Amino acid sequence: MTEVANLDFDPLALEVTNELNNESRSKTGTWEHEDLAQVRYKVLRGHKDGINSCQFCVNDTRILTASDDKTCSLWNVETGDREEKYEGHPSCITQCHMSPDGSKFVSSCWDKRIRVWDVETGEALWTGLQGGIGTCCQFSHNGKLIASGTDLDNCLNIWDVENGQIIQSAKKHHGSSITSCKFSPDDSRVCTTSMDKITKLWDVASKNVTIKLGGHINIVSCCCFNKDERRLCTGSWDKQLQVWDVSTGTYRSEGPVTFSKGHEGSISACKFSSDGSMLISGSYDQTVVVWDAENCGPKLTLKGHTDWVTDVDITQDMKWILSGSRDHTIRLWNIENSDNIPVVLENKKSMGLKIVKCNDCGKPFSISQLDDPQELKMCVFCRLQANRPLLNLSIEEDLNMPEF
Structure with a gap:
């Protein structure tokens, strides 16, 4: 094989070639890759319109998707086959999300309703009516609550999974459409993003907004927490990701850490890896970017996608990335050996990085080749935690802090 260094094209440009015959294109789960491609990927086909959301579920053995074709689908990761198709919504399904136990999932729709489905039977367990078009929905990590956001009335609703009743409703929660909602890892807060360029954290216990973030200059489209809840990432149509330290309160004085120069188009989705070392994002520029x-x-x-990448996910073992697109397809990307790809090694080299382990949390982190690993024994987040006490501001004090 010709050495990658001598190639005059991007070895990571995994576009489907004309060499693929019609038979291979008609099958779901077919491996499609150029001979010299460094990352293999699998294409799942079956939806008849754009994909709006995709999620690994059931211990990463299944994929749940929602589409503008008014259906949700459950796919087998190993075979790439669609096992179930769920029909019942009368219009575009904006998002779906699996319960932690894998027995049911929730979907939101343009018909102003959210629906909770029984995975095995495909029947609706209950349907809830909202005041506006459903834009997003998510199960809590304990499986007891569902959060949903709307357009028109810009409302955040919290639902009781058991009886399908709204137990909290924050009307006019944002000044414009809510674009995403995510429970924090401990389910104590719900993060919402909006077309009003603002991100808010809603406290479930006190039923109030406790944090308001305003760092983006365009629509904030997505958000995600890392596993220990120390970092919150927001993605925007301003083509940037911003990472906020919401545990120590340093965002108030220092603002967010900005990730830029990765996408050429509006960012639509983001997700932290299980250990927090990677951040995955999808964009209108039809690409998925893996960030350090x-x-x-x-x-x-x-x-490889030929239209807007609308959603992304990553397995717990960090070997597979999932992406959904307006091109009607879902893609599985195998990145388990990506650290050995020449372009990745070159990127690390250009940043002058070496890897050491944090003495506090035990997680690996990168430092400059010029830094002494004996002096830098903790990652930046553990250093912030050690040097800055947790701020115990009241809700009123917190809301009066300036936006960033």
């Missing part, structure tokens, strides 16, 4: 979360730089760009 510690050093705020892009590690790898995955190309």
